[in-house]
Amino acid sequence: METSAPTAETSVWSKEDRKASRKANAKLHRKEYGWAAAFMAAPVIGWVVFLLFPMAFSIYASFTNWNGIGNMTFIGLDNYTRLLQDQYFWKALYNTVFYMIGIPIGLALSLLLALALSRKIRGRTFFRTVYYIPVISSLAAIAILWQWAYNGDFGLVNQALALVGIEGPNWLADPVWAKPAIIIMTVWKGLGYSMLLYLAAVQAVPRSLYEAAALDGANGWKRFTKITWPMVRPVTFFLVVTNIIGGSMIFTEINIMTSTGGPSFSTASLVWYVWNQAFRNLSMGYATAMALVLGILVLIVTAIQFRMNAKNDFSID
DSSP states (O other), X not given: OOOOOOOHHHHHHHHHHHHHHHHHHHHHHHXXXXXXXXXXXXXXXXXXXXXXXXXXXXXXXXXXXXXXXXXXXXOTTHHHHHHHHOHHHXXXXXXXXXXXXXXXXXXXXXXXXXXHHTSOOTTHHHHHHHHHHHXXXXXXXXXXXXXXXXXXTTOHHHHHHHTTTOOOOOGGGOTTTHHHHHHHHHHHHHHHHHHHHHHHHHHTSOHHHHHHHHHTTOOHHHHIIIIIHHHHHHHHHHHHHHHHHHHHTOOHHHHHHTTXXXXXXXXXXXXXXXXXXXXXXXXXXXXXXXHHHHHHHHHHHHHXXXXXXXXXXOOOO
């Protein structure tokens, strides 16, 4: 069948059609790009308004003498020089680090509970619920509850100790026992959350690994160290990092249970001291400088944790 050669008129129309098609596509793409930019703008604006700007403002405020209301007076490094000479800052920093003792204690207890509740025992659903209730409870209500329990005259803790012939101290009024008392409370509060994550990790371990280890004659400790622990190590890393970040921001427990960070400033955390300087003493510039130092310290510790984690593989030896 013969085909006729394209005429000049046909050639011209095809070019115009292609040109119109390109214009339509470009218009469509511009519309799509506009919608994409609109959707991307929301998180970007939120990041700028709620993170970048406050961070930049805080850095500048840390170099000023400011009460939070009036004008800022630039004073250079005076706030940081004052910080290094402030014995209460170092005491609050020491207390904050001391509270971290509760992290390994809580993780060890959580793992033991997860191992116990992963077995087929009667009432395990009930116990899982009971241990998780403090996690979803109000922190302020729990702090008030423990404040009553630690009362030296009629507190539940001392009454329980009296049953076994031990005379308990006035926990929150004793500089020696005040910090351990708060550590016990924070460990109890976070036990259910860590237990739940460990429980999920333990139940995800293939049963075939334990069966193979049992056939090879491995005892319970060997199965734990060679199978269970390597498999739950990623969860441990996550909990260590998040608990360090959360522990560095401990505030509500201190503010409710001791009110003044006492006795003798023995329970004051760094965040509590920052709040005290900012909203009680109206020394906002100095408080901002302390907050930035705390943020840098937490960042350094977290980076070290990630570096140590990168050197460890999660394979089973």
